[in-house]
Amino acid sequence: MLILAPMQGLTEVLFRKTYETCYPGAFDYAVSPFVSLTHGNLHDAEKKIHDVLPEVNQDSMVVVPQILGHEKEEFVDLANRFYELGYSEVNWNMGCPMRRVAHKHRGSGILPYPEEVRDILTHVMTRIRPKLSVKVRLGYYSPDEIDHIIPVLNDFPLKDITIHPRIGKQQYSGRPDLEKLAQIVPEIRHRIIYNGDICTTYDYKKIMQLFPSIKDVMIGRGVLYNPTLPLQIRNQFSADFGGEGTPDPSSHCTSAAEFVIQLMNNILQMNVSDQAKGRKMKEYWCLASRSLPGTEERKRRVLHASALDEIFNRILEIAK
Ligand SMILES: Cc1cc2nc3c(=O)[nH]c(=O)nc-3n(C[C@H](O)[C@H](O)[C@H](O)COP(=O)(O)O)c2cc1C
Structure with a gap:
């Protein structure tokens, strides 16, 4: 399976919907x-979970809501709220590396404390109605922290474990620690989803060859750099996907540029200020322009524009 990674500020429903329209079934x-269990507008719960409300996600890809935090009662309430909304699975974030999050034992900051993880899982697993999957790093301070987390995770009926083989302290620097991953894979009883630095079909092939027991990968930045990557993977390695290759190729965008234009058009329709739309366009442009032809200098001109129509037109000049 190919799974789109959660990326705060990037893979919200606007992106997911645009992507599914352009490349249906690619993920x-x-x-x-x-x-977050603690941040955001606690008094307006609907606003907090707006991104995963079923009515907002019509015509989008299937989504699994993710929870960040360690507050047990709130966890149970939120997971069961998602279940009421129709979600049969929720994912627990044990990977977020942000210092202000991790220092409160949230995200990857809980990984040095296996007994806290056990306590939370013991509480929530018997009380939540959806299945639970988790997304982890190897640790926060050290990759050896995972050695103490695995026996805990093995004791619970989790749906699957997504592993991003870096530690929290690293943020996104360095390379995924594939040696450590190779050590721990045989110890894990659950289905494993690999995540990290899959940006080309070669990266995908390398992971599949190194870890024959892993069948599923989650892709984040790679799809922003190159929106056609999941289709390239499906086509080149169609045997990994039941021999099916690209689902319904006739309905796909034929180029990355087409997707980028569609995304920018959908940003234009957002119900926010022009300034916010311009910022959002630039955020995506920094990542997605890599897949488009043209010199770096010309691409940078988009970032130097300030008025919304100027930003949009400069993008069109390159993408068309
Ligand atoms: C801007 C940004 C936001 C992210 N937000 C989340 C998030 O909300 N939840 C999460 O589990 N991981 C989050 N991640 C981590 C990604 O899901 C993924 O694990 C990481 O980018 C490595 O995968 P990649 O190399 O395929 O991008 C985020 C990463 C980035 C760069």
Whole structure:
């Protein structure tokens, strides 16, 4: 399976919908950017979970809501709220590396504390109605922290474990630690989803060859750099996908540029200020322009524009 990674500020429903319209079926499903148990508008719960409301996600890809935090009662309430909305699975974020999050034992910051993980899972697993999957790093301070987390995770009936083989302290620097991953894979009783630095079909092939027991990968930045990557993977390695290759190729965008234009058009329709639309366009442009032809200098001109129509037109000049 190919799964779209959660990326706060990037893979919200606007992106997921645009992507599914342009490349239907390229991803099997997405995990949503995290919903924090403590932050956001606690008094307006609907606003907090807006990104995964079923009515907002019509015509989008299948999504699994993600929860960030360690507050047990709130966890149970939110997971069961998602279940009421029709979600049969929720994902627990044990990977977020942001210092202000991790220092409160949230995200990857809980990985040095296996007994806290056990306590939370013991509480929530008997009380939540959806299945639970988790997304982890190897640790926060050290990759050896995972050695103490695995026996805990093995004791619970989790749906699957997504592993991003870096530690929290690294943020996104360095390379995924594939040696450590190779050590721990045989110890894990659950289905494993690999995540990290899959940006080309070669990266995908390398992971599949190194870890024959892993069948599923989650892709984040790679699809923003190159929106056609999941289709390239499906076509080149169609045997990994039941020999099916690209689902319904006739309905796909034929180029990355077409997707980028569609995304920018959908940003134009957003119900936010022009300034916010311009910022959003630039955020995506920084990542997605890599897949388009043209010099770096010309691409940078988009970032130097300030008025919304100027930003949009400069993008069109390159993408068309
Ligand atoms: C801007 C940004 C936001 C992210 N937000 C989340 C998030 O909300 N939840 C989560 O589990 N991971 C989050 N991640 C981590 C990604 O899901 C993924 O694990 C990471 O980018 C490595 O995968 P990749 O190399 O395929 O991008 C985020 C990463 C980035 C760069």
